[in-house]
Amino acid sequence: MSEGQYSFSLTTFSPSGKLVQIEYALNRVQQGAPALGIKAKNGVVLAAEKKLPTPLLEGETISKVDTFTPSVGCVFAGMPADFRVVLKKGRKELYQVDPSGAYFGWKASAIGRDMQNAKTFLEKRYTPEIELEDAIHTAILTLREGFEGALTEKSIEIGIIGEDRKFRVLTPAEIKDYLSEVEVGTA
Template identity: 25%
Template sequence: MQGQQQQAYDRGITIFSPDGRLYQVEYAREAVKRGSPSVGVRTPEGVVLAADKRRRSEMIEPDSVEKLHKADGHIGIASAGHVADARKLIDVARREAQTNRLRYGEPITVETLAKTVTDFVQQYTQYGGARPFGVSLIVGGVTNGRPRLFECDPSGTPYEWQALSVGANRSEIRDHLEAEYEEEMTLEDGVDLALSALTVVDDEEMTPEGVDLATIDVETEEYVQLPDEEIEAHLAERDLLAEDEPEDDEDAEEGSEE
């Protein structure tokens, strides 16, 4: 009898367990942990978004692996988890940003966009017949000269951070960010911290094709995704650049996750 009750809490998205847990939301968080990591760093000079997008096979076209997304001219989003879920939420964010410009004649704020996305995510934790989104997003940007950085997790809760990571090895990367982060960092320092955070666990050197990197500067308030040449220069400057192409990883993650 007790086992049957456990299965009911386990399968029902709208049913709380006796200790106040929603198991399906917790499983969605576990799906996020299987995705390759993404990192966000907020500095007084702007926001840095970085993501590990190393390919499972050399046969995969590098441009087909998307980890960073431009939501609006001044806002970027990094993702970790199921690719299809991420694409759906990115579409929601872009549509909301466009609607705000048409309706109010001004760009949407970073906080408003993050809360709109999490409101959409939260609906899928409250009603039956659907599962939660197995993805976490980092929403970063600049509004009126003020850099902002938010996390949108599968529960539908927006958290604001100075620096954070989502995806695999989150605890270890978070410890590195907490140890190395400084409130008065420059944007270049933020790039340095974000790149070093991506290699904190496996300590492997990286290639430009295996990293996505973008910045939003407070001066221009524009989302800029760095080309491979600039990423290579940043990696080389920090002794993180691989000399040879890495071998295929036979134990790479499932294709439905990023």
């Protein structure tokens, strides 16, 4: 029998023992635009590539990094609606939740397209003593590793939560300043 007959429900196993809908969701995440998180000594950084599916779409209406409460933020790869159901409480922690509901605490992680290369890059750059500012720079450098074209303040999003426990998404002007700092630092 075809796996398609068993793809109508999240809890229906196929004859081979697979939850087909979960596999579809996991594959969709792996094909999504890169997104990452870094837990710093004094905060957490979330960043994502912001790729518009068509040039006709208003870029300001699409958000990959979002604030849910004053102390909780989220970044996602895959389908936008799926990530909204997983947040419960906020603190300076970094969790990765996959479509099956499994979650893990991380010091730094990446999801989406080229996630293995991004994770390898993060493993080389991450230290437990990393400060928030350095984590922002590391996030930009990690996104740049797998990015096609030039990074701009319009092509990425960055959110941070610091010692004040208030999550906020950086403005395009702030991102532009960080991009300039990274360019100077790598020149």
